Amino acid sequence: RRHFSSRNSIAVLILLSILMCAGVARAQETGGEAGVGAGIFRPKNPESKRSTNPKKPVAPVARPTGPNPAEIEARFEDALSDGNDARDARKYAAAETAYRSAIKLKPRDARGSYGLGNVFADQQRWDEAEKAYRDALNDSQANVEVLLALSFVLVQPRTGAINAKRFADAQDFAHRATSLQPSNAVAFDRLGVAMVARGIFNKDAESAFRRAVELDPNFVVAKVHLARVLRHLNRSDEADPLYTSAIEQAKD
Numbered sequence: 001r002r003h004f005s006s007r008n009s010i011a012v013l014i015l016l017s018i019l020m021c022a023g024v025a026r027a028q029e030t031g032g033e034a035g036v037g038a039g040i041f042r043p044k045n046p047e048s049k050r051s052t053n054p055k056k057p058v059a060p061v062a063r064p065t066g067p068n069p070a071e072i073e074a075r076f077e078d079a080l081s082d083g084n085d086a087r088d089a090r091k092y093a094a095a096e097t098a099y100r101s102a103i104k105l106k107p108r109d110a111r112g113s114y115g116l117g118n119v120f121a122d123q124q125r126w127d128e129a130e131k132a133y134r135d136a137l138n139d140s141q142a143n144v145e146v147l148l149a150l151s152f153v154l155v156q157p158r159t160g161a162i163n164a165k166r167f168a169d170a171q172d173f174a175h176r177a178t179s180l181q182p183s184n185a186v187a188f189d190r191l192g193v194a195m196v197a198r199g200i201f202n203k204d205a206e207s208a209f210r211r212a213v214e215l216d217p218n219f220v221v222a223k224v225h226l227a228r229v230l231r232h233l234n235r236s237d238e239a240d241p242l243y244t245s246a247i248e249q250a251k252d
Contacts (some may be wrong), residue, residue, distance in 0.1 A: 042122070044145055045084040045088070048081045051077055072105055073106075079101040079112075083098035084115065092123055099115040114133065117146075126156045129153045134150065144181050147174070150169075151190045174187060174191035185215035192209040192226075196225070196228075212225075220249045224246050
């Protein structure tokens with residue numbers, strides 16, 4: 001058994017490397033994370049719908065100053081789409097400019113600040129990401145994507161930060177996400193990650209990760225997280241099959 005566990009420990013390191021390299025598709029759609037800190041979790045882009053009206057010169061006519069609401073909405077959606085496209089292309093300066101333009105057009109629409117937070121998170125600019133996500137949350141208290149992204153950012157290592165408060169907030173935001181979407185596997189995984197970041201390896205952390213796996217049996221990262229908690233609880237007999245299953249799924 002000791003040799004089996006040792007081999008699994010090595011295999012898990014390989015597994016996490018595979019996930020880091022090949023997990024972009026999964027992370028972009030649902031989010032995931034390979035460890036307590038930085039991992040393959042990637043918050044979704046804000047929803048947007050690019051306007052279909054082609055831009056063309058408009059003959060000067062008498063009109064009120066400033067664009068009408070429909071024009072503002074179209075420009076806002078286009079700015080979001082531009083930000084999303086630039087972020088996906090890793091053109092972060094352009095993405096930041098686009099999302100800031102969206103925020104100027106509709107300051108109370110959470111999608112602009114959320115998109116801006118994503119750009120900062122991608123660059124590991126954690127303080128700026130946290131501020132942007134908190135701004136988004138102020139405008140949309142029940143936005144699950146914002147709650148999950150904020151929970152993710154708050155468990156990242158930061159020099160001189162008050163970790164205890166940040167980790168507690170991360171757990172609270174993830175818990176709120178599970179309450180709002182009880183069938184969201186990523187929300188339960190983030191809840192477990194926040195608890196582990198606080199040093200909580202107990203039945204509650206196990207339950208969070210186990211629920212994530214139950215909701216999505218193909219959620220490989222959640223299986224690894226669950227196995228880690230089980231091993232910490234000296235339950236290697238239960239952890240090792242999870243590691244083995246995760247490795248097989250990663251190969252597929």
